Structures are given as C-alpha cells and as structure tokens.
Amino acid sequence: MSGDRGADAVEGDVVGTTTFTARALQRLAVGIAHDAAHVAVRDVGVQLSDERGTLRITVTVPAAVATGAGSNLIESGEELRRGLIEGMRRLAGREVGTVDVRYSGIHRKREKRVR
Amino acid sequence: MTNEQVMYRRLLRRETHAPRTVPAVVVASIGAVLLLALLAGGVWWLVDEAFRTEAMRRIDGVAVLGQQQALPWGIGAGLALVALVLVALAVLPGRRARRARMTDRTALLVDDGVLADSVAASVARRTGVDRGRVSVIVGRRSVTVRITPTSGVPVDPAAAESAVVETLAGIGFTAEPRVVIDTNGVVA
Numbered sequence: 001m002s003g004d005r006g007a008d009a010v011e012g013d014v015v016g017t018t019t020f021t022a023r024a025l026q027r028l029a030v031g032i033a034h035d036a037a038h039v040a041v042r043d044v045g046v047q048l049s050d051e052r053g054t055l056r057i058t059v060t061v062p063a064a065v066a067t068g069a070g071s072n073l074i075e076s077g078e079e080l081r082r083g084l085i086e087g088m089r090r091l092a093g094r095e096v097g098t099v100d101v102r103y104s105g106i107h108r109k110r111e112k113r114v115r
Numbered sequence: 116m117t118n119e120q121v122m123y124r125r126l127l128r129r130e131t132h133a134p135r136t137v138p139a140v141v142v143a144s145i146g147a148v149l150l151l152a153l154l155a156g157g158v159w160w161l162v163d164e165a166f167r168t169e170a171m172r173r174i175d176g177v178a179v180l181g182q183q184q185a186l187p188w189g190i191g192a193g194l195a196l197v198a199l200v201l202v203a204l205a206v207l208p209g210r211r212a213r214r215a216r217m218t219d220r221t222a223l224l225v226d227d228g229v230l231a232d233s234v235a236a237s238v239a240r241r242t243g244v245d246r247g248r249v250s251v252i253v254g255r256r257s258v259t260v261r262i263t264p265t266s267g268v269p270v271d272p273a274a275a276e277s278a279v280v281e282t283l284a285g286i287g288f289t290a291e292p293r294v295v296i297d298t299n300g301v302v303a
Binding site for chain 2: 015017019020021022025048049050051052053054055056088093094095096097
C-alpha cells in the first residue's frame with residue numbers, strides 16, 4: 001500500500017492521504033486494456049513493475065480481429081499503448097514509462113444482427 | 116546570567132554527554148584495593164619472619180613463570196588494551212544522540228530519534244510518499260533523508276529539503292539537509 005498525494009494543513013486544505021494498493025492499480029490497468037484492446041477482461045493479463053522510478057506495464061492480450069476491419073496489429077498495439085499511458089495518467093496519476101504489448105492468440109469478433 | 120540558566124546549562128551538558136562515572140569508580144576501586152593490599156603486605160613483611168620466607172618463595176615461582184615468553188606478553192597486551200580504552204573514555208567527548216536548546220525560562224532536550232521521526236512524517240506529507248518509505252538519519256550537523264518513490268510518481272527533492280528545514284526550524288534547530296531519492300521505486 002502506498003501513501004499518495006498528501007498535503008500540509010494550509011488555507012483550509014483537509015489533511016489526508018489517498019492510497020492505491022498495487023492490486024487496485026493492476027485491476028485498473030486490466031480495465032483500461034480491456035477497453036482499448038476490445039477483448040474480454042478474462043483474456044487480459046497485466047503485470048506492473050518499476051523501471052527506474054517510472055511504471056512499466058507488460059500486457060498480454062489476444063489479437064482482436066474483426067471480420068472486414070481495416071487496422072493492422074501494429075496500429076492496434078500502438079492504440080493499446082497510448083490508451084494505457086493516457087488512462088493511467090488520467091485515472092491514477094501515474095507516469096508510465098514503458099508498455100510492452102504481447103499478443104497471445106487470436107480473438108475473432110463476429111458481427112451479428114441485433115434482434 | 117541567572118542561577119536557573121547556570122543550572123540549565125549544567126543539566127543540558129549532563130544529559131547530552133555520556134557519564135564516565137562507572138569506569139572512574141571501577142578504576143578508583145581497583146587502585147584503592149591494590150594500594151591497601153600493598154600497605155598490608157608491607158607491614159606484614161616487616162613484622163612476620165614466616166610471611167617473608169613464604170612471600171619470597173612465591174615471588175620466585177612467579178619469576179620462573181615469567182621466563183616463559185607468552186605469559187608476560189599476554190598480560191602486557193591485555194593491560195595495554197585496558198589502558199587504551201581508559202584513555203579513549205577520558206579524551207572522547209562521549210556525545211549522546213540528543214540535542215539541547217535553552218531559552219530564558221526553559222531548557223529543551225530532544226532525542227535525535229524524535230527529530231528523525233517528525234522530519235520523516237513531514238517529508239512524507241509534503242512529497243506524498245508513504246511514511247514507511249521515508250527513512251531519516253539525524254547526524255550532528257546534517258540530516259539525511261532517503262526516499263523510495265512510488266513508481267510513476269516523481270518526487271521533488273527541493274520539496275523534501277524544504278520540509279526538513281522547516282520542521283527543524285519549527286523546533287529551533289538547524290542542520291544541513293541531504294535528500295537521496297532511490298533510483299528504483301515501488302509499484303503502489
């Protein structure tokens with residue numbers, strides 16, 4: 001567990017700390033990766049580690065291939081990387097230094113008619 | 116200077132320096148016992164013929180023992196070591212890890228551990244790092260703060276330095292702050 005964003009008692013500030021557990025950060029990264037990679041949460045694997053003071057995220061996802069989609073895997077990897085960096089900065093205030101994306105398997109997305 | 120201030124000064128000096136009472140009493144007691152034994156032996160030697168012969172026999176026995184090389188060397192080395200310790204106790208200042216301060220009406224004595232704890236708490240609050248990841252060593256003239264940062268949250272060394280200086284100034288002490296931030300952080 002870690003203390004984070006503290007404040008001295010000045011000018012009506014309420015003194016206290018906001019803390020994140022490592023587990024909470026990991027779950028948050030899983031959620032972000034799930035949104036950015038368009039795959040199910042159970043298919044996403046995320047490992048957080050430290051790299052000279054910045055956060056390093058190693059994410060393992062299946063490549064989501066939609067029938068008839070135009071984007072290639074490199075582009076979707078870049079999108080996932082950007083999504084993780086932005087999401088972790090916006091939601092948890094963490095600077096992400098490195099994101100390693102590892103594709104394991106293929107996840108086919110079939111377009112179906114909504115009934 | 117009033118009487119209280121003289122007393123405070125003495126009191127603070129006694130509290131900030133280690134007492135040499137125990138070694139002084141031990142050395143004085145050993146000296147007194149040896150002198151008394153020598154005096155009693157001398158008087159006995161003068162009045163008792165049998166004691167004289169017995170004592171001469173024993174001294175000869177000791178002289179024979181002393182001809183072996185190892186024994187006198189061992190005793191000499193032991194005595195030299197004791198002498199060295201006593202000289203060190205006499206010469207070294209023997210400062211305790213405490214700090215003293217005096218105002219007109221009060222004498223303030225603060226343990227360095229208490230200072231370190233309050234400095235660590237204020238640095239943790241200012242930099243937003245967990246208290247358990249801030250360690251502080253208070254020396255005579257400098258205060259060393261070591262911070263293990265949270266991964267992805269940069270720590271401002273200047274903020275930590277100013278927290279150290281302000282905390283110490285609040286209690287009325289000064290010291291040179293040294294802030295060390297670990298290269299590797301902790302995922303949290």
